Amino acid sequence: MVRYLSVILILAVMTCQPLLGRSAPADTSAAGRTSGCIPVRSVSEEQLAFRAGETLQFTMHYEWGIINSDVGKASVTLDTLTFDGQRAFKCTVLGSTTKLFDLFFKVREDFRSWFTADGLKPLKFTRDTHEGRYVATNEYNYVRDGAAAPYIAADIYTSSRGQRYVELPLDECTYDLPSLFFLARNMDFGKVVPEVKYPMTFAIDDDVYNVYFILHGREQKKIKGLGTVNTIRFSAKLLAGNVFTGEEDLTIWISDDENRIPVMFEAPILVGTASGRLDGWSGLKHPFSSLVKKKK
DSSP: OGGGHHHHHHHHHHHOSTTOOEEEEOOOSTTTOOOOOOOBOOOSGGGOSOOTTOEEEEEEEEEETTEEEEEEEEEEEEEEEEETTEEEEEEEEEEEEOHHHHTTOOEEEEEEEEEETTTOOEEEEEEEEEETTEEEEEEEEEEOTTOSSOEEEEEEEETTTEEEEEEEEOOTTEEOHHHHHHHHTTBOGGGOOTTOEEEEEEEETTEEEEEEEEEEEEEEEEETTTEEEEEEEEEEEOOOSSSBOSSSEEEEEEESSTTOOEEEEEEEBSSSEEEEEEEEEEOOSSOOTTEEEEOO
């Protein structure tokens, strides 16, 4: 079971974003490119669903047979700073196994992303991952000015393949995962048709991936430790492989209010079910009005 603990934490760190489902690497040729941009409302800073100072905290859970346990924590924080002379956001996403599960398989995840406050264009991204003996680091710099074509200058290290430098294709729809999370929270629901697949693109390690999400509709959801929340439910297909079954969806519930924060997600894996739930927040831009019955 411990081999899946890192997957559960990565679901928090990488797919607490309410719209993500990882698929095959994108075909980056002009003829085969299938990426697209999610329809969003205004992404000027004053119109965003969030503000600097926001913090979200999540508990990670694993179920399989008689095992039914919380196994880790994850957090997402947002600050502002000046980046190359322009106002920008800095997002920090941290994930870790609990002290008990550290004894079996220690996981530490650290994702950081810098993106413009107006327009949410990604500027820089770093990843520092430790999963047992496996180590992976990313450092992305988004190159737009002075280049014949925009690209991501990516310094990559993994304990399995060593250090390498790659240049990844960059278009207006390509993001790193934290910046994509914040962009997605400004989705224009008036332009999204339920039960229709919508693509988007993200980069991680030395690949660019297509992601697809489906809007299902509104649902009142009871969240352990939180209470009853009015939510909007999404799903994303997960490819079969070493971890996921490929037969069912990753399901994500986000708050049905102006904050659009993820309150729960769940995904079947080859052995058991991984899930995560919101258990703390501060600095929200709008009232958490979708929390209709708080847990006492």
